Amino acid sequence: MNFEDGLTRALARKPAPDGFADRVLARIEVPRHRTSTLRRIAAAIILTAALGGLTAHQIIEHRRNEEGQRARRQLMTALHIASAKMRAAQRAVVHD
Amino acid sequence: MTRYVTNLILTLIAALALPIAASAQGTRLNLDFPDLAAKASETTDVTLDGPMLRLAGKFLSSSDADERAAKEMINGLTGIYVRSYEFDHDGEYDKSQAERIRQQLGPSWKKIVKVTSKTKEDVDIYADTRGDSITGLLIISAEPREFTVVNIVGPVDLEKLAGLEGQFGIPHISAEVHSKHRKDEHHD
Numbered sequence: 001m002n003f004e005d006g007l008t009r010a011l012a013r014k015p016a017p018d019g020f021a022d023r024v025l026a027r028i029e030v031p032r033h034r035t036s037t038l039r040r041i042a043a044a045i046i047l048t049a050a051l052g053g054l055t056a057h058q059i060i061e062h063r064r065n066e067e068g069q070r071a072r073r074q075l076m077t078a079l080h081i082a083s084a085k086m087r088a089a090q091r092a093v094v095h096d
Numbered sequence: 097m098t099r100y101v102t103n104l105i106l107t108l109i110a111a112l113a114l115p116i117a118a119s120a121q122g123t124r125l126n127l128d129f130p131d132l133a134a135k136a137s138e139t140t141d142v143t144l145d146g147p148m149l150r151l152a153g154k155f156l157s158s159s160d161a162d163e164r165a166a167k168e169m170i171n172g173l174t175g176i177y178v179r180s181y182e183f184d185h186d187g188e189y190d191k192s193q194a195e196r197i198r199q200q201l202g203p204s205w206k207k208i209v210k211v212t213s214k215t216k217e218d219v220d221i222y223a224d225t226r227g228d229s230i231t232g233l234l235i236i237s238a239e240p241r242e243f244t245v246v247n248i249v250g251p252v253d254l255e256k257l258a259g260l261e262g263q264f265g266i267p268h269i270s271a272e273v274h275s276k277h278r279k280d281e282h283h284d
Contacts, residue, residue, distance in 0.1 A: 068155040074143075074148075075152040088216075
């Protein structure tokens, strides 16, 4: 019977020590906090990369646009000069 | 072995085809005049090779008559090169500079217009002709205070080029140029 009494006492319901629940919750929240931080870092990296890519694309597009406009102006200048010289030749031929 | 022979044949074909293709496209002439650039009071230097011409074409407006005409003009061209030098005083440059360019002209180049003036400008226009088509154009203009060279590489449509003058607000010259072409078809 002593054995049974001992078993009953051992298995008897006991109140948890003070602050036990808080300590358990605190230990559970650590990984949550870390996950959240990692997510924020990942989001920041993705956002930075996206903004960087967008900026780089805009810079390249701007340069390409400038280059194209410069080429257009040069082309028009070249054709104006060519046509002016042909006009000079025409004048001379007509006067001959 | 078969693969080696195939590669060899392909390489030979490419080696033969490239010069043929290049000659069909006309010739880019050497228009470098470092001495003139140093003496000139104003220099215009336009170098538009194939990719730059295509880029320029993309930026030409189809709503502007001049630019629309220019877009049609450059279709098929592989290069436009212009060197123009202005000087403060008469005779400040050596007119024999033009001879340096003429020496580069091969037998396919024909003089189509020659204008000589003691007081105004001398203008020579040459066309690089392959068969019935013109694959290049050279304009040399020598004035007392200005020396200009224009080299257009690629199939040049003289009608379109002449038409540009009308588009740019100056009269057409195609008829006169062509009649002169018939008279003077020999390269100097």
